[in-house]
Amino acid sequence: MQISVNQKFENVAVVVRAISKKVDQNNKGYYHLQVGIGLKSYDAKIWSDDEKINNEIIPGCIAYISGIARDFKGTTQLHINTIERIFNPSQDLINSILPTGFANENDMVNEINRLIDTIQNPYIKSLLQNIFEHQEVKKHFYKKAAGAEIHHAYIGGLAQHTIEVAKIVKGYCEIFSYIKYDVAMASALLHDIGKIFELSSFPENKYTTRGRMLGHITLGYEFVSKLISEIKDFPTDIKLDIQHCILSHHGMLEMASPVVPMTIEAIAVHNADKASSEINGFNLAIQRDTGTDLWTEYSPAYKRYIKK
Known part of the structure; x- marks a missing residue:
């Protein structure tokens, strides 16, 4: 599955690859995530500082997310409205998103x-x-x-x-x-x-x-x-x-x-x-890559952009 810019998504299963709590310029808390669906890796934001998220959503867990995709500097960024951890995912579900x-x-x-x-x-x-x-x-x-x-x-x-x-x-x-x-x-x-x-x-x-x-x-x-x-x-x-x-x-x-x-x-x-x-x-x-043009985002590992 691939999520496109301006697409609404509901109860999409993802692997949470990384999550960190941050503070914006107005001193409001939010979460910055990397989530994966198959080989795709999406940058994501949760504009909330709900402590339940901090306690339940950890790297490596599987969760359902709902929200909308937006363009952010030429890449697809997921704005997540709700996230729910799946504590006992079926093997079929795991296989479908890893x-x-x-x-x-x-x-x-x-x-x-x-x-x-x-x-x-x-x-x-x-x-x-x-x-x-x-x-x-x-x-x-x-x-x-x-x-x-x-x-x-x-x-x-x-x-x-x-x-x-x-x-x-x-x-x-x-x-x-x-x-x-x-x-x-x-x-x-x-x-x-x-x-x-x-x-x-x-x-x-x-x-x-x-x-x-x-x-x-x-x-x-x-x-x-x-x-x-x-x-x-x-x-x-x-x-x-x-x-x-x-x-x-x-x-x-x-x-x-x-x-x-x-x-x-x-x-x-x-x-x-x-x-x-x-x-x-x-x-x-x-x-x-989830970008919208012919080149990937800059790769820190290879110190270059890569033509798709």
């Missing part, structure tokens, strides 16, 4: 398995099979996002991003025959595995305490290292290669990588990760 990706979960499971089957090294293949059969991975990997806000920030986003990175790396290996395929492919499949611990489940999709304090790179490194240790005689050189790719996949120290890429496989994984995240980030900015 942001979802562009791939079916079963298709992504099958694609991950196909990519694992391309691995020749028995140690690496065993590691990947053990990880993707792990209880925590099966429970969360295909349902969580790859990011809280910027890229692949929707249900299934983590798996979709991982498959994109793996396919890009596969393409690199076809062009650059000297890339060690098994190491690069395994690292592509595992580079963001720590995000199953870093981000909470939907509808919240926020950083967990562990995620904030340690980050997905550290969490992923520790998780993969633990499962490597459970495979007898796992080769030390391969272990170091995969660990290095995970630790360096953000590419730069200032981008939270503990080390920079120092192997061909690591630089391949980094560039594949960058391509997937930035291309999807542009597309997500376009999908979310």
